[in-house]
Amino acid sequence: xxxxxxxxxxxxxxxYYGVKQALFDINLDLFExxxxxxxxxxxCGKSTFIRCLNRMNDVIDICKVEGSIKVDGExxxxxxxxxNVVRERIxxxxxxxxxxxxxxxxxxxxxxxxxxxxxxxxDLDRIVENSLKKAALWExxxxxxxxxxxxxxxxxxxxxxxxxxxxINPEVILMDEPxxxxxxxxxxxxxxxIDELKKSYTIVIVTHSMSxxxxxxxxxxxxxxxxxxxxxxxEKIFKNPDNKMTQDYITGRFG
Amino acid sequence: xxxxxxxxxxxxxxxxxxxxxxxxxxxxxxxRRFSDFQLKIYDEQxxxxxxxxEFNWPFLFNADSRExxxxxxxxxxxxxxxxxxxxxxxxxxxxxxxxxxxxEFAPKNKITEIIEVNVNNLAAVPSIVFGLLGLGxxxxxxxxxxxxxxxxxxVLALMTLPRIIIPCxxxxxxxxxxxxxxxxxxxxxxxxxxxxxxxxxxMPGTLSGTIIGLSQALGETAPLLLIGMxxxxxxxxxxxxxxxxxxxxxxxxxxxxxxxxxxEKTSATIIILIFFLAFMNSFAIxxxxxxxxxxx
Numbered sequence: 001x002x003x004x005x006x007x008x009x010x011x012x013x014x015x016y017y018g019v020k021q022a023l024f025d026i027n028l029d030l031f032e033x034x035x036x037x038x039x040x041x042x043x044c045g046k047s048t049f050i051r052c053l054n055r056m057n058d059v060i061d062i063c064k065v066e067g068s069i070k071v072d073g074e075x076x077x078x079x080x081x082x083x084n085v086v087r088e089r090i091x092x093x094x095x096x097x098x099x100x101x102x103x104x105x106x107x108x109x110x111x112x113x114x115x116x117x118x119x120x121x122x123d124l125d126r127i128v129e130n131s132l133k134k135a136a137l138w139e140x141x142x143x144x145x146x147x148x149x150x151x152x153x154x155x156x157x158x159x160x161x162x163x164x165x166x167x168i169n170p171e172v173i174l175m176d177e178p179x180x181x182x183x184x185x186x187x188x189x190x191x192x193x194i195d196e197l198k199k200s201y202t203i204v205i206v207t208h209s210m211s212x213x214x215x216x217x218x219x220x221x222x223x224x225x226x227x228x229x230x231x232x233x234x235e236k237i238f239k240n241p242d243n244k245m246t247q248d249y250i251t252g253r254f255g
Numbered sequence: 256x257x258x259x260x261x262x263x264x265x266x267x268x269x270x271x272x273x274x275x276x277x278x279x280x281x282x283x284x285x286x287r288r289f290s291d292f293q294l295k296i297y298d299e300q301x302x303x304x305x306x307x308x309e310f311n312w313p314f315l316f317n318a319d320s321r322e323x324x325x326x327x328x329x330x331x332x333x334x335x336x337x338x339x340x341x342x343x344x345x346x347x348x349x350x351x352x353x354x355x356x357x358x359e360f361a362p363k364n365k366i367t368e369i370i371e372v373n374v375n376n377l378a379a380v381p382s383i384v385f386g387l388l389g390l391g392x393x394x395x396x397x398x399x400x401x402x403x404x405x406x407x408x409x410v411l412a413l414m415t416l417p418r419i420i421i422p423c424x425x426x427x428x429x430x431x432x433x434x435x436x437x438x439x440x441x442x443x444x445x446x447x448x449x450x451x452x453x454x455x456x457x458m459p460g461t462l463s464g465t466i467i468g469l470s471q472a473l474g475e476t477a478p479l480l481l482i483g484m485x486x487x488x489x490x491x492x493x494x495x496x497x498x499x500x501x502x503x504x505x506x507x508x509x510x511x512x513x514x515x516x517x518x519e520k521t522s523a524t525i526i527i528l529i530f531f532l533a534f535m536n537s538f539a540i541x542x543x544x545x546x547x548x549x550x551x
Contacts, residue, residue, distance in 0.1 A: 056440060061363065088442035098433035100452055110451070111441040161437070168441060 007032040007172060007202045008053060013067035013077075015048055015057065022048045024227045026067075030172075030219075035194060035203045037213035037234065040223035041249065046206040049223070050174045053204065054090040055083040071172070088115060091165035095177040097157035099149035099164070104141050107149040107160055108132060111168040127167055134200075135163035136193050155186025162193065166201070173197065175205040179212065191216050210250055214238050222246045265324040266306065268516040270297050274306065277515060314523065318489045319500060319508070323516025326509075328524050330491045334404055334484070334499030335473060335531075341408020341495055342415055342472050347465055349412075350419030354461070357420070358427040359449045378417035385414045386478030394482060402483035402498035410482060411472040418471065422464025426457035459546040466539035470532050476503040502528045 008030040015023040023045045030036050038046040048057065055076070057063040069077040076086045099107050108128040111117075118124035128145070132138040137159040141152070149160050158178055165173055175194075179187040194203060194216045207213050213220055214234060221231040222243070230243045241247045248254055265271075269289045272278045274297070284291050300306050317327025357374075361367045389410035393399045399406050430453045438448040479485070484504050492499035500508065506524050509517040 054440065056436065059436070059439065084442045084444050086442075087440055092436075092440035094433060094436060094440075096433060098431075098437040100434060100437060101456060110438070110443075114441070114443050114447055114451075164437075164441065 004034065005032040006030070007071065009070050010049075010052070011068040011070075013049075013052060013065070013069065015045070015052060015066070016064045017060070018062045022226050023052075026228050028221060028228055028231060030202060030204060032202050033198055033200070034219060035198050035205060035217040036219045036221065037217035038204065038206045038221045038223060039208075039210065039213050039249070041254070042208075044223040045226040046223050047176050050092075050176060050204055050206055052077070053172070053174055054087045054092055055081075056087075056092065058083055088168055089170055090172040090174060091168065091170035092174045093158070093161050093165050093176065093178050096181050097154060097161050099152070099157050099160050101148060101150050103146045104132075104149045104152070104160065105145040107164055108167045111164060115168055117168060131163040131167040134166055134197070135159045136189065136196070137163055153186070155182050155189060158182060158186070158190060159193065162190075162197075166197070170201065172202040172204065175203065177206050177208060180208065187212070210238075222249065224249070268323045268514050269293075271324060272515045273297065274308075314520070316491075318491045319487060319505065320489055321487075323512070323514045323520055326517070326520055328502065328505060328520075328527060330488055331500040331502045331505040331524070332527075333492050334407075334488075335501040337404035337492065337495040337499065338407040338411060338479075338501055339469060339473055341405055342411040343465075343469060345408065345412035346415040346419055346468070350416050350465070351423055351461060353416070354420045354423035354427060355449065355454065358424045359453065360445070374417050374420050378421055381477075382414055382475055383477040383481065385410050386481030388413065389478060389482045400496055400498070402486045402488070404492065404495040404497075404499050404501075406482050407479050407484050407499075407501065408495065410478050411475060414475065414478065415468040415472050418468035419461070419465050422467075423457065423461040426460025426464070427453060429460065430456045459543045462546065463539040463543040466535055466542070470535040470539075473535070474503055474528065474532060476507055479504050480507075502531070 006029045010026050010028050013023055013026040013028075014021065026049060028049075038049065040046050051057045052065050052069060057065055065077060067077065068075060071086075071089065075081070100110065102110070105128055108131050109118075109124055112124060112127050118127055129138060129142075132141065137156060140156060141160075149157065152160060158181075162173070162178075179190050182190065191212065194205065197203060205213075205216065217234045219231065220234040220237040222229050222237065222241075222245070224245055230237060230241060230246045232242070237246060238250060241250065266274060269278065270293060273280060273289065273294070278288065280287075280294060297306070313325070314327045315332070316329040317325060318330035320326040353374075357367065357371060361370075389406060393406045393409055394401055399409075434452050434456065435448055438452045439445075443451065479501060483498075484500055485508065486498060486500070487508070488498050488500055490497075502524060506521055506528065509521040509524065
């Protein structure tokens with residue numbers, strides 16, 4: 001962990017929903033081009049935490065985020081920061097696949113279009129093709145790009161959403177339980193994909209599956225009741241955790 | 256000159272009714288609306304097969320008249336058309352923009368709350384109150400031309416606005432939050448998210464709400480009586496600034512007339528009105544089915 005570059009670091013991050021505090025003083029460093037898994041029982045604040053990283057909590061009126069979030073040493077938490085630029089750099093994939101009710105092509109082309117990433121139609125075609133290839137979906141959909149994205153299977157839809165997220169070439173991809181709505185085969189495909197994607201992107205994944213965290217991640221953080229109890233190399237967390245609670249959760253004694 | 260040519264004339268209203276068997280001919284002459292002399296001529300014409308019945312096309316194109324045999328709905332059809340156009344052009348864009356603002360952008364505070372309550376209340380205000388407002392504001396304050404589709408359309412637009420805003424807001428609310436999150440997470444601004452992804456999904460519901468609102472406006476009578484659209488107008492209007500009647504008001508006018516012939520005209524007008532309403536409502540259903548897209 002010593003020689004790795006820190007991509008995102010949070011310091012004293014506190015989040016409140018109205019008067020209820022959801023996160024307490026989170027200090028966490030995410031390393032570049034690594035997969036970081038966040039585990040913990042439901043309602044412990046994992047999702048709240050990753051939604052802070054691309055300012056998605058701004059959408060919730062009563063949500064207040066305090067503290068420092070730095071991406072490449074640059075503060076992104078603050079009223080004066082342009083959230084759209086933050087979200088352009090830090091993409092997100094949600095728990096339930098949420099393709100737009102448009103064609104497969106338009107689903108991918110939407111991001112590049114609004115950010116003006118393509119100079120012409122050929123450019124756009126290339127971006128769409130590359131994004132779908134990176135998301136391992138190209139072979140399955142190349143003949144039906146004009147059909148609605150909502151007509152794909154659940155696993156394909158989720159890969160479409162991943163392709164959509166990488167279409168604008170973000171630096172970080174946040175994944176909020178990306179496999180919880182998928183069957184084991186689709187899950188295996190997404191996990192393979194994550195392995196492939198970490199070569200180019202920093203990935204943060206929230207998951208309820210211990211085995212998934214163990215399989216795909218290099219670092220793991222354990223959240224409990226809004227606090228980060230332990231953060232370490234995945235191997236260390238799963239084999240020999242420092243914290244008793246972590247041990248209990250991983251071995252299934254509570255959760 | 257000095258030429259013989261054939262002309263077709265309409266039967267006078269009373270003889271028309273005799274022809275249709277609505278007036279009995281065996282009561283004494285002084286208690287009938289037609290004389291023995293008229294009857295004699297009628298019988299002669301019948302004997303020569305000079306009296307024929309045919310479809311009354313002029314009814315669709317003529318303006319109103321005191322004589323039922325030549326009165327038509329042409330003027331009120333044009334009047335209704337202009338009124339609805341004015342109403343649509345005003346209420347549709349205003350209604351949709353208001354709904355989008357209230358649902359997506361308005362800060363949640365006391366003022367917004369008051370506006371929301373008022374919009375909902377406006378939908379329940381009796382339509383004649385809008386007529387009074389039109390009379391007081393558009394006619395007596397702004398001096399807009401009386402009895403015209405322009406003023407009629409303005410009044411109906413006020414009435415239709417809440418009926419567009421409410422279904423449009425409901426349609427916007429029904430768009431799943433996951434779609435908004437998907438767009439926002441791609442770095443789309445709030446306006447881009449709403450305009451590109453939310454509004455298109457809300458369109459079917461909004462369009463059918465608009466058409467239902469417009470068909471209500473088409474059948475509206477009370478507010479138009481107060482702004483003078485009840486006047487007797489015997490020319491077909493050519494612009495929204497000409498005095499005119501509308502279909503439901505025409506029904507109201509004719510149903511009050513003494514001549515027996517207007518009974519049939521009233522029924523015919525009602526059939527035309529109902530045909531238009533049925534057509535508009537089917538169109539609303541068609542639009543909803545056409546644009547409705549399933550999403551998970």
